[in-house]
Amino acid sequence: MGRETDVYLISGFLGSGKTTFLNRLVKVVPEEARFLILMNEFGEVGLDGTLVEGEDLDMLEISKGSIFCACVKTDFIKALHEIAHTVKPDVMLIETTGVANPSDLDRDLKLPIFAGAFQLRDRFCLIDAANFLDTYQSFLAIEKQLAASDTFIINKIDLCDPGEIGRIKEVVGEFHPAPRFYEAVFAEVPFADLFHQGRLEGSLSPAPCGPGRAASGDGGPTRLSEEELEAYIDGLLNDNAAQVTPPDRLQSLVVEWAPGAQSAFRAWVDALPDRLVRAKGLVELDGALRLLNLVNGKWTLDPYLGPAPADGVRDRVVLISHPEDIRAVQEDDRRA
Numbered sequence: 001m002g003r004e005t006d007v008y009l010i011s012g013f014l015g016s017g018k019t020t021f022l023n024r025l026v027k028v029v030p031e032e033a034r035f036l037i038l039m040n041e042f043g044e045v046g047l048d049g050t051l052v053e054g055e056d057l058d059m060l061e062i063s064k065g066s067i068f069c070a071c072v073k074t075d076f077i078k079a080l081h082e083i084a085h086t087v088k089p090d091v092m093l094i095e096t097t098g099v100a101n102p103s104d105l106d107r108d109l110k111l112p113i114f115a116g117a118f119q120l121r122d123r124f125c126l127i128d129a130a131n132f133l134d135t136y137q138s139f140l141a142i143e144k145q146l147a148a149s150d151t152f153i154i155n156k157i158d159l160c161d162p163g164e165i166g167r168i169k170e171v172v173g174e175f176h177p178a179p180r181f182y183e184a185v186f187a188e189v190p191f192a193d194l195f196h197q198g199r200l201e202g203s204l205s206p207a208p209c210g211p212g213r214a215a216s217g218d219g220g221p222t223r224l225s226e227e228e229l230e231a232y233i234d235g236l237l238n239d240n241a242a243q244v245t246p247p248d249r250l251q252s253l254v255v256e257w258a259p260g261a262q263s264a265f266r267a268w269v270d271a272l273p274d275r276l277v278r279a280k281g282l283v284e285l286d287g288a289l290r291l292l293n294l295v296n297g298k299w300t301l302d303p304y305l306g307p308a309p310a311d312g313v314r315d316r317v318v319l320i321s322h323p324e325d326i327r328a329v330q331e332d333d334r335r336a
Helices: 018-026 047-051 070-087 102-109 140-147 162-173 224-239 262-270 323-335
Strands: 005-012 035-040 059-064 091-095 118-128 149-153 180-183 251-256 279-285 286-296 298-303 316-321
Touching: 005 018, 005 102, 018 035, 018 118, 018 149, 035 070, 059 070, 070 102, 070 224, 102 140, 102 316, 102 323, 149 162, 162 180, 251 323, 262 279, 262 286, 262 298, 316 323
Parallel strands: 005 091, 005 118, 035 059, 035 091, 118 149, 149 180
Antiparallel strands: 251 316, 279 286, 279 316, 286 298
């Protein structure tokens, strides 16, 4: 069997800066590497895939829930099965939804049906320094992500004081015996020092990575039929040891917004529930596309300068929050 795929996990709670981190990373990955991004989004609209910048990127998106929960676990295992047999990248980055519990990732990658096709190398967790101390005790997903990570990127340090950063490190230390820390603004980190294992270890300057793994042969993964794969996944979902339930009671809602005046949109955002956890969307306002970013009630509305979004993404806002917040938005929209 040829070389396995190096897998790197990027986790972090909602609004921590994972997409910004990924955008910086894809610019320094060697061009010779066969590189795949597997992106997971909680909402029904895959917005973050549009926001990742780069030409000719191989990307697979799985939406409508966490890939580690029963709701879309089937899609995740099927995707890995296809990647192991057909895509065979040198490097795969998995960016999880911000509400994911990634505890089972190593277990999933080592399933016998993959026959060692994947090797989990590094697990990065981005931390929103501006909101972490106010939110980590409220969401179990944050604790799960801390416990399942090795390297911690404390992002947005310009929005808090050194004392808060020290306290964040103390909290992380309660979940990990030997954490590695990096501090960043806009997820800018020294990638040459960040990776400690696998093909991306070192300077990340272009270097020959060779072809992708050889096709299945002796000792390689055996392709299952569709029926066999379905039966295999059913067995996984029935395994009591698997963590396939969401760690937090959060829901998503997609709101369509017709192109119009920026003032009306701003008024709508201002009227959203004060404790809304996350909102993100691309909306045409006053003739120009704008990107909404909301984290814990704080929001920005900036010009969008990226690639043209697909029709299914444009003029839609994805909200993620507690069920009662989502119901309040729905009720307000019905009354409008």
